[in-house]
Amino acid sequence: MIKPVVSSERTRVKRLASLAQYDSELIHAILDEANVCHVGFVDDGQPYVIPTAIARIGHHVYIHGSRVSRMLKCLAQGQPACITVTLLDGIVVARSAFNSSMNYRSVVILGKAEKVTGAKKVAVLDAFTEHLIPGRTKDIRPSRPKELAATTVLRFSLEEASAKVSAGPPSDEKSDYDSDTWAGVVPLKMTRGSPQSDPKLRKGIRLPRYLTDS
Amino acid sequence: MIKPVVSSERTRVKRLASLAQYDSELIHAILDEANVCHVGFVDDGQPYVIPTAIARIGHHVYIHGSRVSRMLKCLAQGQPACITVTLLDGIVVARSAFNSSMNYRSVVILGKAEKVTGAKKVAVLDAFTEHLIPGRTKDIRPSRPKELAATTVLRFSLEEASAKVSAGPPSDEKSDYDSDTWAGVVPLKMTRGSPQSDPKLRKGIRLPRYLTDS
Numbered sequence: 001m002i003k004p005v006v007s008s009e010r011t012r013v014k015r016l017a018s019l020a021q022y023d024s025e026l027i028h029a030i031l032d033e034a035n036v037c038h039v040g041f042v043d044d045g046q047p048y049v050i051p052t053a054i055a056r057i058g059h060h061v062y063i064h065g066s067r068v069s070r071m072l073k074c075l076a077q078g079q080p081a082c083i084t085v086t087l088l089d090g091i092v093v094a095r096s097a098f099n100s101s102m103n104y105r106s107v108v109i110l111g112k113a114e115k116v117t118g119a120k121k122v123a124v125l126d127a128f129t130e131h132l133i134p135g136r137t138k139d140i141r142p143s144r145p146k147e148l149a150a151t152t153v154l155r156f157s158l159e160e161a162s163a164k165v166s167a168g169p170p171s172d173e174k175s176d177y178d179s180d181t182w183a184g185v186v187p188l189k190m191t192r193g194s195p196q197s198d199p200k201l202r203k204g205i206r207l208p209r210y211l212t213d214s
Numbered sequence: 215m216i217k218p219v220v221s222s223e224r225t226r227v228k229r230l231a232s233l234a235q236y237d238s239e240l241i242h243a244i245l246d247e248a249n250v251c252h253v254g255f256v257d258d259g260q261p262y263v264i265p266t267a268i269a270r271i272g273h274h275v276y277i278h279g280s281r282v283s284r285m286l287k288c289l290a291q292g293q294p295a296c297i298t299v300t301l302l303d304g305i306v307v308a309r310s311a312f313n314s315s316m317n318y319r320s321v322v323i324l325g326k327a328e329k330v331t332g333a334k335k336v337a338v339l340d341a342f343t344e345h346l347i348p349g350r351t352k353d354i355r356p357s358r359p360k361e362l363a364a365t366t367v368l369r370f371s372l373e374e375a376s377a378k379v380s381a382g383p384p385s386d387e388k389s390d391y392d393s394d395t396w397a398g399v400v401p402l403k404m405t406r407g408s409p410q411s412d413p414k415l416r417k418g419i420r421l422p423r424y425l426t427d428s
Binding site: 035036038039040041048049053081082083084093095096097098100102104108110126137140143144147150151169172176177178180181184186187188189193194195197198200201202 | 261265
């Protein structure tokens with residue numbers, strides 16, 4: 001069941017290594033649940049971390065943005081990148097500050113970008129739309145050549161990726177279990193509210209089923 | 215009202231610069247609402263992005279963790295870092311893929327760490343606890359010398375920080391407003407569920423008010 005995704009020393013999880021997992025299915029599930037990723041890149045010796053949309057197709061993840069974005073220009077040159085996805089599941093309220101922590105599922109991907117062009121670019125842009133709102137692509141017009149030209153799409157292999165999962169109740173010092181203090185987990189969840197129509201929406205346009213059902 | 219936090223060329227927001235803000239109050243509010251930050255650092259030419267807890271006191275932010283963490287060891291040496299906080303507020307469902315995006319509030323901090331030691335370290339560790347659960351510190355035992363020794367605390371100035379805020383309905387191409395497609399915003403919110411008691415909690419310990427009221 002455990003399919004190793006990575007054997008590289010660089011992606012081997014070092015801290016709390018017992019939480020590390022290299023199972024493709026788990027990595028894919030975490031990536032697919034994320035609304036955004038955080039991309040790390042280096043420009044002139046300075047690291048930058050920028051939030052951006054992510055989409056996965058098979059064993060690759062994709063990011064995209066304006067052709068003139070500094071981040072995408074740096075990464076398109078093949079500079080090393082780190083793409084991190086974090087899903088927060090809870091605040092672990094332990095009997096001491098030292099053992100208090102978070103429950104989370106995260107993926108860290110190391111690699112270098114490949115630029116995506118041509119027909120594949122169209123398919124990947126659809127994947128970004130479907131990633132956040134399944135069913136949406138059939139409801140919007142195709143991208144125009146000018147829009148495609150203004151957009152850079154980059155892909156990264158999941159060859160060097162690892163997941164880290166922290167779940168469950170606090171793990172306290174033995175002597176702390178006698179404490180009178182409450183301990184447990186406060187669950188965290190990213191929730192979607194009721195869709196709010198654009199004030200400029202033409203009258204009579206109803207919310208599509210792919211948004212009422214989600 | 216606008217208090218410039220930064221005038222550095224490095225933190226001047228380049229893409230969608232109209233969304234950029236350098237107001238301390240806004241930056242503080244975004245940092246204070248975050249459950250985690252993403253820290254970028256460079257080790258052997260490779261950028262890494264790691265999620266971790268954050269706390270703010272005045273015009274500094276703090277991160278902490280195990281004394282043996284690679285990230286904290288790298289940063290404690292004074293290597294350049296980037297700390298990014300992202301709050302997702304919604305999915306902007308535009309009439310085209312090109313104009314679809316996210317509503318968010320983010321802060322990007324550039325800087326180098328200073329190590330925090332002595333009595334200040336205790337105060338900062340309290341700040342981490344209070345950041346996520348106000349009122350908690352008075353309910354738990356003080357950290358032990360062994361725990362303090364095992365923990366590295368680093369601080370970063372907010373001198374080089376900028377915020378970026380994207381809010382409101384989609385901004386579509388003029389010709390797309392005739393479309394029959396629904397458009398608007400799907401709100402996103404990080405919500406806290408009902409606290410779940412540790413299965414090992416001693417009988418008779420009730421949920422504290424600072425958790426029932428939050």
